[in-house]
Amino acid sequence: LTEESILERVRRQVVIPRGSGVIVGMGDDCAVFRTPGAKQDLLFTTDLLVEGIHFERTMHSPAAVGHKALARGLSDIAAMGGEPRFCLVSLALPEWAGAPWVDRFYAGLLKIAAATRTVVAGGDLSRAPALTCDIVVAGAAPIGSAIRRDNARVGDSIYVSGRLGGSALGLKTRRGRAWKKHVWPEPRLALGAYLRKKLHATAAMDLSDGLSLDLRRLAIASKVAAEIDAPPVFPGATLDEALHGGEDYELLFTVAAGTRVPPHFEDLPLTRIGIVRRGKTGMVLLSGQPLMPLGYDHFRRP
Numbered sequence: 039l040t041e042e043s044i045l046e047r048v049r050r051q052v053v054i055p056r057g058s059g060v061i062v063g064m065g066d067d068c069a070v071f072r073t074p075g076a077k078q079d080l081l082f083t084t085d086l087l088v089e090g091i092h093f094e095r096t097m098h099s100p101a102a103v104g105h106k107a108l109a110r111g112l113s114d115i116a117a118m119g120g121e122p123r124f125c126l127v128s129l130a131l132p133e134w135a136g137a138p139w140v141d142r143f144y145a146g147l148l149k150i151a152a153a154t155r156t157v158v159a160g161g162d163l164s165r166a167p168a169l170t171c172d173i174v175v176a177g178a179a180p181i182g183s184a185i186r187r188d189n190a191r192v193g194d195s196i197y198v199s200g201r202l203g204g205s206a207l208g209l210k211t212r213r214g215r216a217w218k219k220h221v222w223p224e225p226r227l228a229l230g231a232y233l234r235k236k237l238h239a240t241a242a243m244d245l246s247d248g249l250s251l252d253l254r255r256l257a258i259a260s261k262v263a264a265e266i267d268a269p270p271v272f273p274g275a276t277l278d279e280a281l282h283g284g285e286d287y288e289l290l291f292t293v294a295a296g297t298r299v300p301p302h303f304e305d306l307p308l309t310r311i312g313i314v315r316r317g318k319t320g321m322v323l324l325s326g327q328p329l330m331p332l333g334y335d336h337f338r339r340p
């Protein structure tokens with residue numbers, strides 16, 4: 039069982055009727071919904087955060103859990119070049135999570151919501167044996183402009199923002215900037231808007247499960263292969279952590295050949311790591327050798 043195989047099974051059963059307004063369904067960072075006559079497309083994404091899987095209550099403060107719950111959804115909005123509008127937050131609480139924990143969770147969540155102008159518009163509450171948070175984020179982008187992941191074309195250049203592997207390093211060392219990167223990820227909303235408006239990126243997605251796996255997903259969606267060199271590595275991290283480590287929440291994107299991409303966007307390095315190639319769909323070559331998709335999959339056995 040892998041996430042891909044489950045998704046494939048569901049995809050086979052789901053039908054999107056004509057005229058439903060759903061322009062992009064399963065398989066991209068966000069679903070895209072269009073209403074007749076609207077100037078903007080609406081983007082929707084949902085993310086689960088589960089105690090023991092995504093966080094440990096002994097390790098992650100409630101404010102950090104609240105921050106991360108929303109940051110993950112905002113990162114998907116950023117990946118499509120969207121602007122966040124509102125979110126719905128559902129929380130299932132075990133006995134140990136009392137009012138102080140909930141207050142601090144919402145303090146962390148509301149802080150990043152305010153910073154990104156995301157309105158908290160509702161949600162649901164329940165009891166559960168492990169703390170579980172499900173978040174839906176809605177965003178918007180001018181009609182037809184959301185950056186999808188299925189439009190990379192042969193010859194496009196492949197880029198990443200930032201330096202990869204920081205979150206994996208932080209989870210291991212629990213210290214310094216890497217720990218901060220792991221616990222307080224920053225969704226790249228301004229960069230996503232820049233990719234949409236200025237660079238006219240052909241495809242983009244956020245790096246949530248590791249470059250090796252996420253680039254493969256982008257290549258499969260676009261029905262292309264990719265060839266890359268080593269990506270920029272977060273200080274102190276290993277190349278393996280940069281290639282396969284999850285939760286960096288940087289953006290992976292492609293631009294048409296000849297697009298001038300500046301070396302930085304604000305303080306964030308933008309690095310060309312490779313090129314989109316013809317070849318076996320989804321195949322990723324690193325320095326000429328096949329790169330195994332060893333990034334994070336909830337369902338794969340170790």
Ligand SMILES: [Mg+2]
Binds near residue numbers: 243
């Ligand atoms: Mg994503």
